[in-house]
Every structure is written in C-alpha cells, then in structure tokens.
Amino acid sequence: MAFDAGLLDWVIETLEPMGSVTHRKMMGGATLYLDGTVFAIxxxxDVLWFKADAESDALWDAAGCDRFTFEMKNRVASMNYRRAPDDVFDDPDAMREWATLGLEAGRRAPAKKPKVTRRAR
Structure with missing residues (x-):
C-alpha cells in the first residue's frame, strides 16, 4: 500500500518557507526530512506523525495528540512520534508550528551509530 502523495505534497508546499522537505519510502509509508533532519513520518x-521527545511530550499531551503505537507479537510498542493535530491539514501556520516541534525533537535526537561491518579472519 502506498501513502497519500497529496498529503506529502501539502507538507512540502506548506513547509517550503522553512526549508527543503524530502522523503524516503518506508514500510508502505514515508520518513520526512527537513533539510536532512527527520521530523515526521x-x-x-495515511496518518501524519511528528517526531516527539521527552522535552516536547507535554505540548503533545496538552493538544491530545496520540503516541504512535504498533503491535509486535504479544505486546504493543511505541515510537517517539505524535499524531498531527487536525488543524495542520487546513492551516499552514499550524502545520509550520507543529512541524517545528518535530524538527526540534529530530535535532535533539542522538545521532545514529554507523553500522559496523566485520571482516572475515
């Protein structure tokens, strides 16, 4: 299943004043980057989720934005992403405000460690 290209186009168009939005397809959806920093998926x-962290959780909670969860075998797991508030879909200023929170969380996230490849002995 492919994600909604119209939603991606809206995000790109709305956030253009903030920088360049790019994406990478991932498990039927997409990871979104703003000038190289992950800020949403x-x-x-076809649900938009902004990156979150402990520093921004209170703001997401106050807005009633659910945490991204998924089922794994016999448990429910979660990731540090929050469902976008409804107003981002028709208010460019709201989109930029919430995307900024996601971008800031993305910038605070620890850098991924490079993959270590083992050489045969």
Missing part, C-alpha cells in the same frame, strides 16, 4: 494508513 506518514504511516501506511
């Missing part, structure tokens, strides 16, 4: 069911 679009899930395979």
């Amino acid at each position: 679009i899930s395979s069911d």
